[in-house]
Amino acid sequence: MFKKILIANRGEIALRVIRTCKEMGIKTVAVYSTADAESLHVRFADEAVCIGPPPSNLSYLKISNIIAAAEITNADAIHPGYGFLSENAKFSKICGEHEIKFIGASPEMISKMGDKATAKATMRAAGVPCVPGSEGIIKDFKECLKLAKEIGFPVMLKATAGGGGKGMRAVWKEEDLEPAWESARKEADASFGNDGMYMEKLIEEPRHIEIQVVGDSTGKACHLSERDCSIQRRHQKLTEETPSPFMTDTLRKKMGEAAVKAAEFIKYEGAGTVEFLVDKHRNFYFMEMNTRIQVEHPITEQVIDYDLIREQILVAAGVPISGKNYTPQLHSIECRINAEDPYHNFRPSPGKITNLHAPGGHGVRIDTHVYSGYVIPPNYDSMIAKLITTAQTREEAINKMKRALDEFVIEGIQTTIPFHRQLMDHPDYIEGNYTTKFMEDFKMKPKEEEA
Template sequence: MFKKILIANRGEIALRVIRTCREMGIKTVAVYSTADADSLHVRFADEAVCIGPPPSNLSYLKMSNIIAAAEITNADAIHPGYGFLSENAKFSKICEEHGIKFIGASAEMIEKMGDKATAKATMKAAGVPCVPGSDGILESFEQAKKVAKEIGYPVMMKATAGGGGKGMRAIWKEDELQKAWESARQEAAAAFGNDGMYMEKLIEEPRHIEIQVVGDQYGKACHLSERDCSIQRRHQKLTEETPSPFMTQELRDKMGEAAVKAAEYINYEGAGTIEFLVDKHRNFYFMEMNTRIQVEHPITEQVVDYDLIREQILVASGVPISGKNYYPQLHSIECRINAEDPYNDFRPSPGKITVLHAPGGHGVRLDTHVYAGYTIPPNYDSMIAKLITTAQTREEAINKMKRALDEFVIEGIKTTIPFHRQLMENPDYVAGNYTTKFMEDFKMEEIKE
């Protein structure tokens, strides 16, 4: 087992990893930029190393600084969390070259699954259902036109190196194609330094449902059922739940089986997520694989009583998995609390938290790194907390979430708490009747005193 793990991340996920390490008797090293000197992950770790100024490219993305921090503290493993370098094949390889275990997928695995066009080809070979579309990257506009005609409009143009909705365009008819092709490529080149595009059939009324998998070093994988992540704004998830209100046991078995098949086909090691689009007829199609821990992993932990970070560490140290699949025994919902103003088009709201009162009680979990007096820097993602409620039924989990949101007080900045409070009252959400298009028609109501 590892003696010391460096966490190459910040905020709530860094704190989350530190907590499990402490329970396992493993020493921890926090890394931080100068903007994060007062963050709780820095205080809770056994050691902390400053790795640079606030910009991510000079700190959390600077591989040489992180490797140097691991070497001077004698860390024998690095946990990358999510985001930053968690799906960076080069970083995984550098860790291996320096004799430091990367707690995540190998460089080869990330390369196979990180590039969406390659991932799709791999999944097709594994026999996992994929959305009809181009075979790999489109070579020209003429080819794009031809593929669109073959699969039929509407189609979706996607950047192969994409993420966060950048370089994506929905095209409903042929005369929209040229403009979409040019603007998507420009956006992708600016965001990822790669303007490669591929095309898929646009799935109408889709739900975004992902399956959590864990694979060990011996070619064995298991699944921990699904999470429904369909409530999104600009392709960023806002809330997630498990089990999905749309799921049937038959569909869960089929999707679980496909996800395990996918993981075992590539000999996947670690915790990963196979993301699917599910249409209104409950046909499912592979979308992408995230070769890391997900932001929304706590809801899975709550319904199957399983510490996913602990499992990541055990698998990385060579412990085999049991191989059995896990099914939800309870219902769990996660609301991402962001420092954003939901009344002002979700504009970021960094600044100092003057008052904070955290909710509590049975079935309430709060993952956060903030506290009263903490200043949220403007340099990073705006998520400051994850509020998770767990109960016997979906209705109880929603009622618990309403109560917890009412108790959750954050002053000094704007947050998305009022949005989530309204969402929990929305008739379509309460009925479980939502797709990835839900937010297009959602309007914030004025605050009632």
């Protein structure tokens, strides 16, 4: 087992990893930018190393600084969390070259699954259902138009190196295709330095459902059931739940088997998610694979009593998995609390938290790195907390979330707490009747109407 793990991340996920390491008797090293000197992950780690100024490219994305921090503290493993370098094949490779275990996928696996066009080709070879579309990168607009006519409109253009909705365009008719092709390529090139595009049939009224998988060094994999991540804004998830209200026992079995087949086909090692689009007829199609821990992993942990970070560390240390597939016995919902103003188009709201009161009680979990007096820097993702409620039924989990949101007080900044409170009262959400298009029609009620 590892003696000391450096966490190459910040905020709540860094603190989350530190907690499990401490429970396993493993020493921890936090890294931080000067903007994060007062974050709780820095306070609770055994050691902390400043790796640069606030900009990510000079700190959390600077591989040389992180490797140097690991070497001077004698860390024998690095946990990358999510985001930043968690799916960076070069970082995984450099860790190996310095004899530091990267707690995540191998460089080859990240390269294979990180490029979406390659990932789709791999999944087709594994026999996993894929959305009809291009076999690989589209070489020019002439090929793009020909393919769109073959597939039939509407189609979705996607950047092969994409993420966070960048380089994606839905196209409903032929005359809109060329402008979409040009703008998507420009955006992809500016965001990722890669303007490679591929095309898929646009699935109408889709659900975004992911299957949590874990694989070990023997090539064996298992799944830990699904999470419904369909409530999104600009392709960024806002809230997630498990089990999905759209799921049936038959569909869960089929999707679980497909996800395990995918993981075992590529001999996947570590925790990851196989992401699917599911249409209104419950046909499912592979979308992508994330070769890291997910933001929403706590809801899976809550419904099956399973520490996913612990499992990541054990697998990285060579311990084989049990191989058991799981079905949730409880219901869990996660609301991402962001420092954003939902009354003004979710604009960022960094600044000082002047007062904070966290909810508690049975079945309520909060993952956060902030506290009263903490200053939220403007340099990073706006998520400051995750509120998770767990109960015997979905109705109970929603009611518990309403109560917890009512108790959650964060003053000094604007947050998405009011948005989530309104969401929990929305008739379609209560009925489980939502798709990835839900937020297109959602309108915040004015503050005075909330009471």
